[in-house]
Amino acid sequence: MSSLDSEAKPDNAGHSVLALTTSHSLVVSSPETFLPDMRKELGIIADLVESYNDELCLLKLMAVQFKTHNHQKLYSYLSGYNHSISEADALFAENALRSEYWKRVMALTDVLPIMSDAKRNEWDKQFTADRYIMPPQVIPDFTADAVVGTVVALLNDRNQFIKERVYDVFQSLSRSHKTNKAFGFSTRMITTGVCEPSKYPWQKLRVDFKESGISPLSELRVICAFFRGEQVKAIHNTKSLVEALVEHEGFRKWICIDGNSIRFRVYKNGSMHIDVHPDIAERLNNILSAIVPLALPADRMAHSKKSLEAFPVLKQCIDFDTRMQLSELMFKNDGDNKWSCWTSLGSLAERKSSSVAADTLRFLGATVTKYDVTFSYDPCEVIRYIGQIGEMPDIVSHQFYPSSCRISEYVSSLLG
Structure with a gap:
């Protein structure tokens, strides 16, 4: 019986526990035994809350300054628009700041991608700032208790999602x-x-x-x-x-x-x-x-x-993000056995240790620079294979480079 068959109920929101995990099993311990193991994750939450509070104080000070009548024209010089800062503008700015930090926290988990489209849209509606909603919306406070309680409840609901x-x-x-x-x-x-x-x-x-x-x-x-x-x-x-x-x-x-x-x-x-x-x-x-x-x-x-x-044997896959990035690359033959593609993947050459896409391309024999990827053979078939199956082709059995006409004709003659 699958571990997902049992209903998972959210912990009490007041418990200071957190599990930032991407595996398909969730283990929650009591606060006494759980906190020491999750100290790193709780530290991340604390740092985000501290950063939010600092930026919120600065934002409020700026709003007060620019709402002062004598400073309104200075704001117009800076923004390029001839209008003043209202209370509604200040409220939206605070909502936008809270929304940004909630998104940062949720990016640390895999909860949102697991949600159904309906639930994810409901979440976005509640936690995404919108200047034109009437009456003005209020994004939930970004405090340590609120963040930990919300994230733990969502993590415990992953099975239900x-x-x-x-x-x-x-x-x-x-x-x-x-x-x-x-x-x-x-x-x-x-x-x-x-x-x-x-x-x-x-x-x-x-x-x-x-x-x-x-x-x-x-x-x-x-x-x-x-x-x-x-x-x-x-x-x-x-x-x-x-x-x-x-x-x-x-x-x-x-x-x-x-x-x-x-x-x-x-x-x-x-x-x-x-x-x-x-x-x-x-x-x-x-x-x-x-x-x-x-x-x-x-x-x-x-x-x-x-x-x-x-039915073929299950294989380990490269992550979807990398596969989708690779599938978007369109190679063209530049002559002299060169197939190249301009890439929008970012400066791959500068992120050798962290870019799976760049490492994958290099494994396939590509030269990766800041703006393009170049192969000495037509890579379309192997890129298609990675996008389809999701695994790296076996370096021994997979023929990356096409056979020359001489070898092809010789093998064809042997096969009759």
Whole structure:
């Protein structure tokens, strides 16, 4: 039984405990035994609160100065606008400052990416400053007690957030296909509305992929990443990934992604068949049966022995952020066996120790400078492989450089 099957209730907000973690298990101890182990995280909170208080005092002093009648014209000189500072302006400035610090704290956890879209939008609405909301909003105070209590409660609710997302994916499956209800995530799932044909007078018949139809697959990718023990991040490239892979592999072909945790195939009628790796599917079914006990039969292992053996082995993945960055690189042949790409990844050469993207490119044989990436071979295929599977290609078995014509012709003659 999965550890997510038990309900997780928030600790008392007054307890000074915090767990800044990205793993898929959360262990909370009593304050007496927990505090010494989490001293570093509590120190980060204390530093942020101290920095916030310092900036808040400075902000209030500046507001008082610029609200003084004699100083209003000086503010106009600085800002370039001919208006004064009002009480509403000062209130918004304080809200904006609190909002920034709340975002800094939440960036230390993986809670927001785990939330469903509805809950994340609700959070953003409460903690994002907006100058034009009437009546003026008030962002919650940024104090040590408020921060620790809120973050601990959210961390303890992570399990519930995952449960809700699993159930939402199950609910989004096609109602017209019986396999979607028989065995939950242990059998083939079908979603519709993935693509539709379109034809314009000046174009050939083409297939347009729809974000709404692909969203269940995108949600599954997030959930499977959680169960692989990876840091959960929002995924924005599922539609473009599916488009590229279907163009490369074709319709009606099984395509594995994300460390072989998911495989799918797309049909021209707009339906998509999805299989989840059996190891992860059983854990998802444990969650589903806890939410809706009668939704699944007691014997819910629908995968046959043959299909279990055919499913590829799970692999460790590079993080989604790096893979999405790499997939955005567009290389062109500059001649003389050089493929280059201007990069917006930042000064990769200056962040050798911290940039996974830069390290990945260098491992593949690239020369990474401040503004571009250069290969001595066409890297498109290997970049596609990393974006699809998420693992680094094996340096022994993977052929990075294409064979010369002489070798290709010789091997072809041997094969007859």
